[in-house]
Amino acid sequence: xxxxxxxxxxxxxxxxxxxxxxxxxxxxxxxxxxxxxxxxxxxxxxxxxxxxxxxxxxxxxxxxxxxxxxxxxxxxxxxxxxxxxxxxxxxxxxxxxxxxxxxxxxxxxx
Amino acid sequence: xxxxxxxxxxxxxxxxxxxxxxxxxxxxxxxxxxxxxxxxxxxxxxxxxxxxxxxxxxxxxxxxxxxxxxxxxxxxxxxxxxxxxxxxxxxxxxxxxxxxxxxxxxxxxxxxx
Numbered sequence: 524x525x526x527x528x529x530x531x532x533x534x535x536x537x538x539x540x541x542x543x544x545x546x547x548x549x550x551x552x553x554x555x556x557x558x559x560x561x562x563x564x565x566x567x568x569x570x571x572x573x574x575x576x577x578x579x580x581x582x583x584x585x586x587x588x589x590x591x592x593x594x595x596x597x598x599x600x601x602x603x604x605x606x607x608x609x610x611x612x613x614x615x616x617x618x619x620x621x622x623x624x625x626x627x628x629x630x631x632x633x
Numbered sequence: 634x635x636x637x638x639x640x641x642x643x644x645x646x647x648x649x650x651x652x653x654x655x656x657x658x659x660x661x662x663x664x665x666x667x668x669x670x671x672x673x674x675x676x677x678x679x680x681x682x683x684x685x686x687x688x689x690x691x692x693x694x695x696x697x698x699x700x701x702x703x704x705x706x707x708x709x710x711x712x713x714x715x716x717x718x719x720x721x722x723x724x725x726x727x728x729x730x731x732x733x734x735x736x737x738x739x740x741x742x743x744x745x746x
Contacts, residue, residue, distance in 0.1 A: 527675075529675075554733070556734040556735075558734075558737075563739070564739050564740070565637075565724050565726070565737030565738050565739050565740050566676070566724075566735075566737050567737070568734040568735065568736065571733050571734045611675050611676075613675075613734075619664070619681050619683070619688055619689055620666065620678045620681050620689060620692075621666075621678070621735070622678070623668075623675035623676045623677070624675050625673070625674050625675045626674075626675050
């Protein structure tokens with residue numbers, strides 16, 4: 524069974540601060556996805572990383588896939604209240620399905 | 634449609650009742666997934682279809698749970714004789730290529746009382 528551990532579980536910061544959240548596993552993944560989920564909605568895909576060492580940028584968000592394809596990080600620069608949400612990482616496929624971590628709940632205060 | 638559509642959005646069932654949850658995926662998406670999300674946790678895999686074939690149902694918690702996708706588009710997740718521990722959000726997702734991520738619906742929140 525592939526397990527993904529996300530840290531921290533909760534993060535509360537002020538608008539304008541930078542932050543990094545982590546996704547770690549003992550298993551190798553062929554690809555890894557990051558999603559953001561808001562209350563009452565389904566997760567929304569932010570990015571997919573597939574190559575060890577890969578770095579992708581999405582405006583103020585920077586995603587990195589570890590060289591060994593076992594871990595990933597999400598860095599947000601100058602966080603805004605609109606970044607508030609549950610950030611989930613997911614690894615796969617394991618025979619067609621993805622395994623999700625339990626997420627990091629981010630609150631950005633104005 | 635433009636996105637994945639799930640209905641109903643909310644369902645309250647009395648313990649012992651049967652429920653049916655519907656998922657209408659993005660047109661042309663071959664892969665369809667059902668996940669269960671408990672409060673404060675990440676989604677947990679239930680089952681996976683490729684077209685009409687159910688390729689993996691290893692995550693279904695018991696034989697009270699049944700899913701189908703008879704024509705390779707709309708899918709239904711059925712839960713028989715609901716119990717309180719079935720209370721959760723049930724998420725449906727579809728993908729043209731599952732290793733590149735999913736498009737999720739808004740989910741059905743099931744509350745068993």
